[in-house]
Amino acid sequence: MGVITYAQAARLALQQEMQRDPRVWALGEDIGPEGGVAGQYLDLQREFGRHRIVDTPISESTIMGSAIGAAICGTRPVVELRYADFGLCAADEIVNQAAKARYMLGGQVRVPVVIRQPIGFREGMAAQHSQSTEAWWVHIPGLVVVAPATPADNHALLKAAIRSDDPVIYMEHKELWTTTGEVDAQAAPAPLGRAAIRREGGDLTLVTWSGMLGDSLAAAEAAQSKGVSVEVIDLRTLWPWDRDTVFDSVARTGRLLVVHQAVKVGGFGAEITAEVAEHLFGALRCAPRRLGAPRTPVPYAQPLEALCRVAPTQIVSSALAMLAET
Amino acid sequence: MGVITYAQAARLALQQEMQRDPRVWALGEDIGPEGGVAGQYLDLQREFGRHRIVDTPISESTIMGSAIGAAICGTRPVVELRYADFGLCAADEIVNQAAKARYMLGGQVRVPVVIRQPIGFREGMAAQHSQSTEAWWVHIPGLVVVAPATPADNHALLKAAIRSDDPVIYMEHKELWTTTGEVDAQAAPAPLGRAAIRREGGDLTLVTWSGMLGDSLAAAEAAQSKGVSVEVIDLRTLWPWDRDTVFDSVARTGRLLVVHQAVKVGGFGAEITAEVAEHLFGALRCAPRRLGAPRTPVPYAQPLEALCRVAPTQIVSSALAMLAET
Amino acid sequence: MSLPLGLSVERIHAMYQRMLLMRAFDEHAGLARRENRLRGSVHEYTGQEAIAAGVCAMLRPADYISSYHRGHGHCIAKGADPAAMMLEIYGKAGGVCGGKGGSMHVADFSLSILGANGVVADGVTIAVGAAQAVRLLGEERIVVAFFGDGALNRGPMLEALNWAKVYDLPILFVCEDNGYSDHTRTASVTAGPGIVARAEAFGIPADSIDGNDLLAVACAAALLVGEVRTGKGPRFLHATTCRWRGHLALDRGLYRDPEEVAGYAAQDPIARIAGWLLDNGVAQATLDGDAAAAAGRIADAVALAEAAPCPDEAQLFTDVQDAGASSWA
Amino acid sequence: MSLPLGLSVERIHAMYQRMLLMRAFDEHAGLARRENRLRGSVHEYTGQEAIAAGVCAMLRPADYISSYHRGHGHCIAKGADPAAMMLEIYGKAGGVCGGKGGSMHVADFSLSILGANGVVADGVTIAVGAAQAVRLLGEERIVVAFFGDGALNRGPMLEALNWAKVYDLPILFVCEDNGYSDHTRTASVTAGPGIVARAEAFGIPADSIDGNDLLAVACAAALLVGEVRTGKGPRFLHATTCRWRGHLALDRGLYRDPEEVAGYAAQDPIARIAGWLLDNGVAQATLDGDAAAAAGRIADAVALAEAAPCPDEAQLFTDVQDAGASSWA
Ligand SMILES: Cc1ncc(C[n+]2csc(CCOP(=O)(O)OP(=O)(O)O)c2C)c(N)n1
Numbered sequence A, B: 001m002g003v004i005t006y007a008q009a010a011r012l013a014l015q016q017e018m019q020r021d022p023r024v025w026a027l028g029e030d031i032g033p034e035g036g037v038a039g040q041y042l043d044l045q046r047e048f049g050r051h052r053i054v055d056t057p058i059s060e061s062t063i064m065g066s067a068i069g070a071a072i073c074g075t076r077p078v079v080e081l082r083y084a085d086f087g088l089c090a091a092d093e094i095v096n097q098a099a100k101a102r103y104m105l106g107g108q109v110r111v112p113v114v115i116r117q118p119i120g121f122r123e124g125m126a127a128q129h130s131q132s133t134e135a136w137w138v139h140i141p142g143l144v145v146v147a148p149a150t151p152a153d154n155h156a157l158l159k160a161a162i163r164s165d166d167p168v169i170y171m172e173h174k175e176l177w178t179t180t181g182e183v184d185a186q187a188a189p190a191p192l193g194r195a196a197i198r199r200e201g202g203d204l205t206l207v208t209w210s211g212m213l214g215d216s217l218a219a220a221e222a223a224q225s226k227g228v229s230v231e232v233i234d235l236r237t238l239w240p241w242d243r244d245t246v247f248d249s250v251a252r253t254g255r256l257l258v259v260h261q262a263v264k265v266g267g268f269g270a271e272i273t274a275e276v277a278e279h280l281f282g283a284l285r286c287a288p289r290r291l292g293a294p295r296t297p298v299p300y301a302q303p304l305e306a307l308c309r310v311a312p313t314q315i316v317s318s319a320l321a322m323l324a325e326t
Numbered sequence C, D: 001m002s003l004p005l006g007l008s009v010e011r012i013h014a015m016y017q018r019m020l021l022m023r024a025f026d027e028h029a030g031l032a033r034r035e036n037r038l039r040g041s042v043h044e045y046t047g048q049e050a051i052a053a054g055v056c057a058m059l060r061p062a063d064y065i066s067s068y069h070r071g072h073g074h075c076i077a078k079g080a081d082p083a084a085m086m087l088e089i090y091g092k093a094g095g096v097c098g099g100k101g102g103s104m105h106v107a108d109f110s111l112s113i114l115g116a117n118g119v120v121a122d123g124v125t126i127a128v129g130a131a132q133a134v135r136l137l138g139e140e141r142i143v144v145a146f147f148g149d150g151a152l153n154r155g156p157m158l159e160a161l162n163w164a165k166v167y168d169l170p171i172l173f174v175c176e177d178n179g180y181s182d183h184t185r186t187a188s189v190t191a192g193p194g195i196v197a198r199a200e201a202f203g204i205p206a207d208s209i210d211g212n213d214l215l216a217v218a219c220a221a222a223l224l225v226g227e228v229r230t231g232k233g234p235r236f237l238h239a240t241t242c243r244w245r246g247h248l249a250l251d252r253g254l255y256r257d258p259e260e261v262a263g264y265a266a267q268d269p270i271a272r273i274a275g276w277l278l279d280n281g282v283a284q285a286t287l288d289g290d291a292a293a294a295a296g297r298i299a300d301a302v303a304l305a306e307a308a309p310c311p312d313e314a315q316l317f318t319d320v321q322d323a324g325a326s327s328w329a
């Protein structure tokens, strides 16, 4: 395929899965002629028709509820919720129905639905269009949570999500839509629950995902020039998360830094940090650290929004400070 | 007042606040003649009329949205959502409006609303009526989160919540409704953000709240007989949580055990554990631990539900194991 | 007497037998709950049996139904095994959901029953999705969504009506109007000219009938199911009825007039149709036998359920999810 | 010409001036967004001005309004200062929300403006709550909720209609029907006989008018506001209109016919009412002066906004919450 955008990679994955399996379909607002907020559905309605790329009313509860019903009854819907913020309009259906139906019904049904909820800041989208809510879904039994950081992953993980028989919360990052990367169109679905070590390093383990991967790698590069070797792990899947890879790395480096764009308090970084503290206490050479957004709504004004973002310099200085502690 | 139930204590607090301030009112399903699922509104409609104890349609989004509008416009609504599970039907309004309105509008408005979302297992209520979702709300900037464990606290904290100008998620525990305790009817509102040390101890700090306080105290007693002195901290308010009290205690004991009924993965215990690991790393004498429900929906069958509950014996054995580690 | 729409005394008689089974099942379930022989929420269907019986009698095995918290009757009407249901509400091994769901989640997918549901109106959005799947897969089935009058005030319910008509889905909405939303009179929290008008405002043809009259239900259902089956799009049936018991088995009952409840007996859908069966040549002895058979079947189910073992502890971790159901969580 | 309902040429002229201000404001806002001089989502109100102008002209300062994502026009119509609004959408200090809200959250509570809103229909549930507060506090105000045609498919919107009628609240619902829900033709995802029928199904009297005709809007609003103010309960106004620009300033516009859009100019509510004003004795020079004044006022606002400093960094942590806004979070 060559180099394409993150949005195009997602589009390709969906297209391939829809070609492969007639039970796969997508529904959401404005995914037809408009092709989705980032063109991630562009022209798919032309290819697959109005019954498989379904433009819906502004009815988030029913978008989600109907997808659950359709999933239980033998199809494989891909739900587009546009922004994770609007995912909250369907929180009940996601948590009380999608996540639990299989269990409550004693295994009689499966709910193979992909629930796309793009996350993250995007230039001035302000308080109601900028949230990263991954921590919520990780907390809910029954859900898989995926957060791809690269075009290749958005292709291979979306394929995996569509083929999964579990309900998958699929969180693309809005600021990644236009980023580009090499994508192998023939790539197999990526295994869920497998992290990628994006950069090897011996002094400190940096765990991140989604929109913070780029800045984390840049920071690691900068830290290297100050003599600190940072291993950067991209989790890719937040539930299940790749505890083995993280634990192996922390066992080697003795230091853990988790970086995410979501609010730090109660973010998924807390879970990783707690797990590492519980299980690798003896291996830790200094206190673990977390970096995330402050506990404020996302402000509109540019410099205020910028303050909510974890800056590469913050990552570097945290890494240096951790090395200095021991 | 003497000894009353947790439900009666809540009723008393609301009654007193409604007598004190005509702007206070309550709305929700079946809070009128029926007096709420636990009698926590019993006879209040008779006292205050249908305009201040408002029976609503089954319209969670609008129950919540209208309370927000009414709060912005000068009243102090108390929203009854019956079960935290149904709170998910109003997640959008809580997160995107109640929590953010003041901030987005640059401080022009306040949203003094109390959002009652009872949590926890209650004898066989199964997957859709048993969740403890406190971790979600702690993660949301703008919200206060309160979880009283005793009748006295349900009285004094509900008063505080009603007088707070912030939106407060107020989480009563369903299995506590009928528990009894001494309540001073004249008690002042309890300060938000202040924990209570329910039992002093020198070997280990146990942090808990809500429905797990009783079992934690019982476990502490049992541990004492095995020579382990457990300090039991009841957080009472989860946001803001009383970091000072917890840190002071852990600094003394060197050991942290967090116990909650919510699912362990991504629960609020992760945040406490991560904060302690980050800030008191040097003081820790062994790995911190968390106890919570497994990551499964809540099953109906009694022995399966029982397995989801943190048992006092588990607390004791965790405490003993932690002491043995060092 | 000649009956329209392919109905016959035999078919009505069979519906009657199902109604007896529902009644016996829920009279026991409520009692067992009050005696703490089982746990959780039990919502008795007693008094409303004609609706499930009349509607489900018009369905084929492949047709989906979705139900709500008051769901035992619909399952029985669609053919679920009362013994497996009883095991379920007792939380026992062998329950139709393995004991993991309980009363609010009884379902038998092998009979195309999508399940009871503990969240008001959520079963309706699931039902429209089922209809969408039917359409997409080119299947012959139709879908019936049962729900209460209280559900008509929940946004998702109203969205689902619009949705069904926008996509012209093969679904029949059945509103069981017992006048109450939990402990509140539905009329006191519901505005406008009525439930039928609400459905029509979304372009869905709607009928209103006496839901305590099995013949009326069966006739209306036969017509509407036929229309849905022949691709005419969604239809709506509004059936008035009476909820004899409390909202749930442990209801304190502070909100309604005991006299009103006492008056419900005169509407008893079972007694009414029994009278009609007698008038149409079914012997009293036969009806007595039917009652005894239903009682016996439920008694057997109860005995089985009370004696059955609980689910194995390992069941806690099964059927959570494929990816990430690891033991360390 | 004599006008009904207390209307006069002078009052219409004043509304016209407000419309010019709205037009100039949003024509600039859209442009500035396309030129990346400001950020985020900007939804232009261009073409719909008669609705906000005609309705808000009937309101008193204390009357609340709530709006939606396309909210600039409503704020201006209710009297908000365009300079403070411009500062806001530029994210600058002195913005009406301190620069923290942006286009989707403009509000001026001192003028009883509850704000634009980024979530479809949420402003409507907030509005019914405002009406409830008014009732509870025994105030004289009424509430107007503005929203688009697309909102009629969201559950909370429909719940709110029921709610308003159940409690007979002093609220006027105003649906601005521009035919589009974002990039989708609303008609393609909306079932039933129409928006008026939906409102009526919840017992709310509803009127439909040409929303591009300021006189029609003003007359209808005068009547309905009067009814609401005199305690007759909720009312609903359905106003058809045209959305000249993209759904938002960065719209790719792949979904609609350029010819259709070109045709909107013939409906221009500003041109139409300008013609009427000329016919009714207002001089062309006066109208020219109005246009120049509006342009000048917006130009000044832009100059101010472009030159203004950003909010102080400390603002990040203000107005989050009283309890628990500690720096360690
Ligand atoms: C979303 C939601 N809100 C509230 C409840 C609590 N609740 C359970 S049943 C019920 C009343 C339902 O009334 P109706 O739909 O008429 O059914 P009925 O019980 O009369 O059969 C309520 C409010 C719920 N289960 N789900």
Ligand SMILES: Cc1ncc(C[n+]2csc(CCOP(=O)(O)OP(=O)(O)O)c2C)c(N)n1
Binding pocket: A029, A058, A060, A082, A086, A089, D069, D070, D118, D119, D120, D147, D148, D149, D150, D151, D152, D178, D180, D181, D182, D186, D243, D247
């Ligand atoms: C709950 C929710 N879903 C989706 C969106 C995305 N969205 C923003 S505006 C819009 C269309 C609204 O259409 P309409 O109500 O007719 O208003 P218009 O834009 O035409 O003025 C949509 C779908 C949203 N903001 N909120």
Ligand SMILES: [Mg+2]
Binding pocket: C148, C149, C150, C176, C177, C178, C179, C180, C181, C182, C186
């Ligand atoms: Mg009912």
Ligand SMILES: [Mg+2]
Binding pocket: D148, D149, D150, D176, D177, D178, D179, D180, D181, D182, D186
């Ligand atoms: Mg529109």
